[in-house]
Amino acid sequence: MSNDKQIALITGASSGIGAEIAKQLAKKNVHTIITARSVSKLIKTEKSIINNGGSCTLVELDMKDFKGLDNLGIEIFKRWGRLDILIANAGVLGTLGPIHHQSSDEFLEVMMVNTISNHRLIRSCDALLKKSQKPRACFLTSTVAIEPRPFWGAYAVSKASLEHMIKIWSSENKHNNLSIFIINPGKTNTKMRNQAMPGEDPKNLQKPSEVAKIIAEIVFLDTLYKGNTIDIMKLNQSSNATGSR
Numbered sequence: 001m002s003n004d005k006q007i008a009l010i011t012g013a014s015s016g017i018g019a020e021i022a023k024q025l026a027k028k029n030v031h032t033i034i035t036a037r038s039v040s041k042l043i044k045t046e047k048s049i050i051n052n053g054g055s056c057t058l059v060e061l062d063m064k065d066f067k068g069l070d071n072l073g074i075e076i077f078k079r080w081g082r083l084d085i086l087i088a089n090a091g092v093l094g095t096l097g098p099i100h101h102q103s104s105d106e107f108l109e110v111m112m113v114n115t116i117s118n119h120r121l122i123r124s125c126d127a128l129l130k131k132s133q134k135p136r137a138c139f140l141t142s143t144v145a146i147e148p149r150p151f152w153g154a155y156a157v158s159k160a161s162l163e164h165m166i167k168i169w170s171s172e173n174k175h176n177n178l179s180i181f182i183i184n185p186g187k188t189n190t191k192m193r194n195q196a197m198p199g200e201d202p203k204n205l206q207k208p209s210e211v212a213k214i215i216a217e218i219v220f221l222d223t224l225y226k227g228n229t230i231d232i233m234k235l236n237q238s239s240n241a242t243g244s245r
Helices: 016-027 039-051 066-079 104-129 153-171 191-196 208-219 232-242
Strands: 006-010 030-036 056-060 085-088 136-140 179-184 226-231
Touching (some): 006 016, 016 030, 016 039, 016 085, 016 208, 066 104, 085 104, 085 208, 104 136, 104 153, 136 153, 179 208
Parallel strands (some): 006 085, 085 136, 136 179, 179 226
């Protein structure tokens, strides 16, 4: 691998938006570290990256494995000494329904994967990112984080908590060049969206590849973000209205 390549970590990269972001970054001469619970599911992403001339490293990682998240930062330091881009995409939906029906075990699991694991990820990657000349950290969220929506239970709570945590971390880094931002992809044809909205017409949804391309473009902007939330669907609507995209 060439030393001039930037290093990016993408969690939840076996399918959907995460996989497509990894592919887009690889096209931009970025070496991608892609994680998921199963290496076998990452192989499809790896093949696509390699077939397009890119390079990547596969890491089998369950986001509930907090020691694994800690060790990930150590291994990245040993091998590359820095991290240029962090894309925190991994997440779980949990059961949708009345919040008092959701089991405590499931509520805790959703919080662990969507929020607490990202705290461990920040702990593991903060120093690595600050060794980069132009560090960027991106976290994916959902509209339900700011719009209390009935029946979305732990998922909505976890995303609201995630956003608040990221804004705190951003304010703690307001005097350096670490760019931290939150992406709301909006309605996208992913496995999670299909689980939440069965029967929805995919023609009315964005494609993961389209969303990922925009996110990759945002990652490489010169803008220094400090906890900003970027709504992809609103961005698209604005671009379509002005004819700029």
